[in-house]
Amino acid sequence: MGVRSLGYLRLESNDIDKWKAFGGDFLGLMPVEGADPESLHFRMDDYPARIVVSPGAQPGMTALGFEVLDERELAGLVADVEKAGIKVTAGTEAEAAARKVTGFVKFNDPGGNPVELFYGTTLDHVPVQTPLVSKFVTGDMGFGHAIISAEDARTTFEFYVNVLGFIERNTMRSPGGTTWFMGCNPRHHTLGVTPMPGPGRLLHFMVEGATLDDVGRALDRAGKYEVPMMHTLGKHTNDHMVSFYVWSPENYAVEFGWNGLKVPEPVPVYEITDGAFWGHHFTPPPMPPAAG
Structure with missing residues (x-):
């Protein structure tokens, strides 16, 4: 359960x-x-x-x-x-x-x-119509993932694992503390919790396109519409996703990715020491992030 x-x-x-x-x-x-x-x-x-x-x-x-x-x-x-x-x-x-x-x-x-x-979701059987993305990767893996903050990240992580049934996938240590990544279906991680002072808030969410071309075209659109970049194109070490990040209008991040790792059965927990094999170079937000 x-x-x-x-x-x-x-x-x-x-x-x-x-x-x-x-x-x-x-x-x-x-x-x-x-x-x-x-x-x-x-x-x-x-x-x-x-x-x-x-x-x-x-x-x-x-x-x-x-x-x-x-x-x-x-x-x-x-x-x-x-x-x-x-x-x-x-x-x-x-x-x-x-x-x-x-x-x-x-x-x-x-x-x-x-x-x-x-x-008990009420499904909409009218096909999604968008000329911009071939298909989003959803189904039993949900719409993507989210990374949130918590002042006591360990306690929050333990709540999601021990109470809500998430499975720990991997960790990453940084000067600010440990970030935990958790899954609840074959998607490598559905949720991440990272330590940060103050009330918990959304740090980023991810949507996944079905093809590498979906990512490339989204990257082109980011340039066309002058969407501020957060992380350049790169490949993650934990879920092997090829993606880039932009700043949303409220200055939390949104990741657009492709080919995220699937974990159909539990595997041993591991720690990563770098967030990317390559790329994902950081650019600060255009203004201080909004609270919330």
Whole structure:
């Protein structure tokens, strides 16, 4: 029993127009109508909206939406989360309808990051239409991965492993402390937690294209639309993904990658000593990162 995938990401932005161009014109996501006409809803596959961006004064993440198997599995996880001393709130029928799920709950992880557990997605059988990406790699691996922060990263990591059922994949030490990478399906990692002062927040999320050409064309679009680069094209040492990173309108990072490592069965945990075999050279953000 445990989380099966990262099903959706809910964000807030103080510049919806920039995000509309960023999500649609650059990332190649398919904009669709949703329950809130003021929010942006983006499809990648047959899920109704993998990324939802709402207007807000405090830009950042409002929910990591993790998918579970069914109502019974959700109930078991809720009991485990409450045993860990964390208050869980059930989503209302209206909130579930807006997310197009049968049921969900919400709580903050030990680092303060907002989490939702859901089941029973209402699928959209109209094919995704985007001329910019051949296909996004999703399915039972979810829409991608997210890296979050926590002041006490170890405690937060242990919560995801011991309570929500994630599997530790690898670690990386840096002057700021240890970052943990965790999986919950064949995707090498669905979640990473890194130490950082203050309330937990989103550091980056990743979407994966089906071909190397998808990455190359996205890189061309980043140049065309003057999207600020965070990491140049490179290849990771932990999941072997070829990718690049840009700064989002709110200055957390977004990774566009291809050919990430699949781990169908548990393997021994390992530590990496460098984030990339080659490339991934860093460029600072155009302004200080937004809180959230």
